Amino acid sequence: MKRKWMISIILSVIIAGAGVSGVLYLQDMMPAKLEEASALVQTSNNDQADEEPVTREEEEIIEESQDRVFQITAPNGEQGSGFLYNEKGDLLTNAHVVANTREVTITTSDSKELSGEVIGISTNTDVAVVRVPALNENAPLPLERENKAEMLDNVLALGSPLGLQNTVTTGEITGLDREFDIAPFEYRGLYQISAPIQPGNSGGPLIDAETGHVIGINSAKLDKEGIGFSIPLPDILDLVERWSESPMESLPEIQDTVGGPGEGYNTTPVDQATYIVEYFYESINQGDFVTAYSLIGSSWQGDNSYENFRQGYSNTLSVKVDDLIPKQSGKNVQVTAFITVEENISGEVEIKKYKLNYIVGVENDQIKILSGKGEEVSS
The missing domain is CATH 3.10.450.50 (Nuclear Transport Factor 2; Chain: A,)
Structure with missing residues (x-):
């Protein structure tokens, strides 16, 4: 049976991708x-x-993945991560990274700055899509669309924790089906991971260390504990792909965000x-x-x-x-x-x-x- 975490732990959970100010x-x-x-x-x-130590296969996966993982910066300077998930130049990230803003700045692995536009965002599931015209027709990261990860699967967490771009940490899946709420978002069916994540990691990909496929979106961590959480990719692909097909004409305002622009956790x-x-x-x-x-x-x-x-x-x-x-x-x-x-x-x-x-x-x-x-x- 799915283990449901009590709401009492919420105060000890912080959004990993909160701004790195x-x-x-x-x-x-x-x-x-x-x-x-x-x-x-x-x-x-x-x-x-x-x-x-990282194997040659993992080194190859890391090398092939890093150019398709980006730093996302909101107008007020708050930062998170995102990754290219289709050939339209769309980045998948967390909603709290780009909440209440339309235009963001995208920084590539070689420090080039590109313009991005938020084309879809959820008010209850912590996911969003950012379109970057300059990345149109670029090859995306391979995605795991159906199969869920299992306990002790080896994983790689990529992103820009504390503004350190192209950071890779390694670990394992240490828990399945974790649940908690951080207003206004509901987190369900999460992967619990041992790979260290920090502010700026949010929105970055969780990658299967054997296949090189993205299996989740790094989203949160337990305060002062070496425990992180990722949203399984198969759970949200239908939602984000609808935004890529039909971008939102207007974006909803997200209330009480923890870690969104203007209210970043430091x-x-x-x-x-x-x-x-x-x-x-x-x-x-x-x-x-x-x-x-x-x-x-x-x-x-x-x-x-x-x-x-x-x-x-x-x-x-x-x-x-x-x-x-x-x-x-x-x-x-x-x-x-x-x-x-x-x-x-x-x-x-x-x-x-x-x-x-x-x-x-x-x-x-x-x-x-x-x-x-x-x-x-x-x-």
Whole structure:
């Protein structure tokens, strides 16, 4: 039987795609001086402890998908995500991302800005369609139209959390048929996922890691919990395809939106700092050193070239994060990470534990890991 969640959890559920203006909460940073650290300061990990590194097949799916996932920005600066779902240049997204606006700005994976128009939106199901004429006749993402996902299916969540475009997180389907209400929207039959999502992810695709097909729309998360929710694609395709065939002449006003333009939910600086460190770890575990390097501040980069940064992982086989402890520190946030590292030392595999301290703050309006230092600790 379908499990129905009680309305009492609603207060702990936040819309994942709410505007990312909260990224700018940390302002006027005090200059942070990088402290010398061992190569382990750079060693990172996916926050899914048992997750395997991304396979070649998954890498190919990610590469093929990213150009068809876009950042959507409302006139007031609120941001979310959307993905190309047909050859008419139509993007599928969440209603709360584009609520109460007709014109939006679409940013491509190579940072080009395009004009988009909301042509359909629901007042009770959190979905909407944005038409982008410049994307007409472009190949869309492949869609799963009929089959529902099953427990423990591997998934990829794509989008622009906290304004970090082309972000990919990995996880599994950890629950089925979840239900709750966040006025004015009703969420029914949701997938529960372990792939980390954050503000800006809303409207982005949930992709089957084996087939490469879109199976859902990332829409919400439990506050301070590593649990996200996606709307199954087969449940809403008929609705959105009607809008693509016959666009709405006038759009309904959506009342009491949580996360819509003008009423965006903003995560705290502590939440943002924790997420950026998690994303750093995940990028390293995926072998995406370019992204990981881009997440560190200019002072750190100035003292550590990309070549040296990457070389710091030459002996690292795997990393498991045991705990992340964030703490507000003036205008910055200190994130203490406890990790277990599997290393190749002179041909022998050794297991070591480390404590690392990162300082996270805003640099040029972007969240960065400004500095870090680490030390080995006893088992």
